[in-house]
Amino acid sequence: QKEVEQNSGPLSVPEGAIASLNCTYSDRVSQSFFWYRQYSGKSPELIMSIYSNGDKEDGRFTAQLNKASQYVSLLIRDSQPSDSATYLCAVISNGFSGGYNKLIFGAGTRLAVHP
């Protein structure tokens, strides 16, 4: 079973700090990685995608990918209480029936930003 693992948290950070969310995956051939944000009781929303090793920045968010270590992370700078949510890591794994590349989700890390 190809898996995506995340620490369930909660990860508690003070307002203004950097929140660091981590994710490891088991499928060595995975090429595409995603971070979704899910507020309590709501549906997930895509916030970042990354396909190459290194860093990708979008506003206060930075995604980091290290394929050799099978590790992807999300940094949130200047954390705000409105960032409090569950962050889902998702990885595309290949080779399923019908040529479909399935998106596998981790269970998510709950982030709590306190004033």
Next chain:
Amino acid sequence: DGGITQSPKYLFRKEGQNVTLSCEQNLNHDAMYWYRQDPGQGLRLIYYSQIVNDFQKGDIAEGYSVSREKKESFPLTVTSAQKNPTAFYLCASSILSGNTGELFFGEGSRLTVL
């Protein structure tokens, strides 16, 4: 506005009943998906469809059925054969020719078995 509409938002079912969850999208996306989310667990794929009149089982298809008669619509039926149907159900869509990791989700349907 383009998006995905799921209905109903909340649904209660008695044991032994079939229920159908509606999912409609006006994003002109080819691919549509149904996921189930349980507390503390990641999203698990129930069914997916890449094109009209075709769909494939996901990881947990037992006790569920779908149809894809129109590009815009992908309803999910939770049958009485599904032994533990209480969950949050999420419908999603994506551009088939693009990256299948970039999903757009509906607001979800929360099903409770009484």
